[in-house]
Amino acid sequence: MKRKPRGLAQAVVVGEEVFLRGLTASDRDEFLDLMRASRRLHKPWISAPTNDAAYSSYLKRALRPDFRALVLCRVEDGRILGVFNISQIVGGPFQSAYLGYYVGAPFAGKGYMTQGLRLVLGYAFTELKLHRLEANIQPGNTFSIKLVKRCVFQLEGFSPRYLKIAGRWRDHERWAITKEVWKANLRSG
Numbered sequence: 001m002k003r004k005p006r007g008l009a010q011a012v013v014v015g016e017e018v019f020l021r022g023l024t025a026s027d028r029d030e031f032l033d034l035m036r037a038s039r040r041l042h043k044p045w046i047s048a049p050t051n052d053a054a055y056s057s058y059l060k061r062a063l064r065p066d067f068r069a070l071v072l073c074r075v076e077d078g079r080i081l082g083v084f085n086i087s088q089i090v091g092g093p094f095q096s097a098y099l100g101y102y103v104g105a106p107f108a109g110k111g112y113m114t115q116g117l118r119l120v121l122g123y124a125f126t127e128l129k130l131h132r133l134e135a136n137i138q139p140g141n142t143f144s145i146k147l148v149k150r151c152v153f154q155l156e157g158f159s160p161r162y163l164k165i166a167g168r169w170r171d172h173e174r175w176a177i178t179k180e181v182w183k184a185n186l187r188s189g
Helices: 025-037 052-062 112-127 142-150 179-188
Strands: 011-014 018-022 067-074 080-090 096-103 132-137 154-165 168-178
Touching (some): 132 142
Parallel strands (some): 096 132
């Protein structure tokens, strides 16, 4: 009898090659090893947790009701590939949140993040009942921009000195998708 990959039982959504599940304390070592090995890829775009204190803080944020840390894992073996963060989730008439994400260097450019983002959108618009999801991306981060374009996010604007990353205020482009655009893309794609 074939064993289920580690973490698959905790999946919030499963695709063909990848699945998403919540971040846990037991992910610490694998996650930190992957993020340490990915520092060069991530610089200067993000500051991923790379030590115990940063991971503890991240895990604490992940437990808040307005935040979801979704670990992207491979169906084949349950290995952590990257992460998607849905933050500042606001309900009521706004029904909106912010999206952040990053992949581990060994898994970059293999299509996992595209598959994962498509799963995240389904989760955000059906399970979380959001109407809008916004990703703020530095203009030079071409791989990230290509990712959101593949998933039909639309460029909405430019925000100078928008987020402080690695000690510097950095410009960002605002990319967003609404539930209606996501649904229309599902029907046409």
